[in-house]
Amino acid sequence: MVDVDYDPDPMLFPSQAWFIEYGTRVDEDEEYQDVSEGWGVDFDGDFIFEMTDMPIDEMDVDAMPEYLQDELGTYVTETSDRGYVGQAYIALEDGNCSECYLIESKDEVENGFYLSADTDTWKALLRQELGVIDGLMGGDFELDGDMQKVLQYSDAAVQLTEVASSIDAEFADERF
Numbered sequence: 001m002v003d004v005d006y007d008p009d010p011m012l013f014p015s016q017a018w019f020i021e022y023g024t025r026v027d028e029d030e031e032y033q034d035v036s037e038g039w040g041v042d043f044d045g046d047f048i049f050e051m052t053d054m055p056i057d058e059m060d061v062d063a064m065p066e067y068l069q070d071e072l073g074t075y076v077t078e079t080s081d082r083g084y085v086g087q088a089y090i091a092l093e094d095g096n097c098s099e100c101y102l103i104e105s106k107d108e109v110e111n112g113f114y115l116s117a118d119t120d121t122w123k124a125l126l127r128q129e130l131g132v133i134d135g136l137m138g139g140d141f142e143l144d145g146d147m148q149k150v151l152q153y154s155d156a157a158v159q160l161t162e163v164a165s166s167i168d169a170e171f172a173d174e175r176f
Contacts, residue, residue: 002101006067011169013126014051016071016102018169019088023100025163026090032163033095036156040093043149044112047090048103053118054084059176068172075102113145123171125161132161 008017026032039045054076061069076086089109091099103109117125121140124130133154135141143150150157 002099004067006065008065008067010175011167012065012068012172012175013167013169014086014088014102014172015068016075017067018167019090019100019102021167022164023090023097025167026092026097026100026160029159029163032156032159035159036092036095036153038094039149039153039156040112043146044110045092046109046111047092047113047115047145048106048109048111049088049090049122050106050114050116051086051119051122052079052082052084052116053120054086055119055173056084059173061176063176064172071102075104077104113143113150116142116144119173126165128161128165132157 002016002020004017004020006017008015011018011021056072056076056078061072064072076084078084087103087106089099089101089103089111090097106114117135117140121130121135124140125132125135130140132141133151136143136147136150
């Protein structure tokens, strides 16, 4: 399990600390455990979450805490077609979350699902202005993986969003 050697105050999204906290909360959430029973059993239920068009150029990177500057340098890549891009991995199986952390490349982990959206869409999801299923069906999110499985476990997808939105955090692009 990935760990951080700093105590973020306030908690910032996206950051390694936020994703570690998210994974811990998912793993401890009884409702998620109930509605996701069977998820990832006999198939790879792990996800990569990708955030595109991160507004790095509009942020005052020098004003950020050093740990966040380091994480931007490590986990965010500039692309020619999707702007600045960051990714996180979450390992989900049968109601449990065994890992959740930022990754440098999708090639470093095995996954069954790849969920991608721009920064504004992820923020709308975390603010509960957009539901994950509505976002998938409306094309706000791109999914690489078995859509039928996600729809079969739609209550689990909704609960993952509920857990994420319960974390008291600030968006880094709105703070800096």
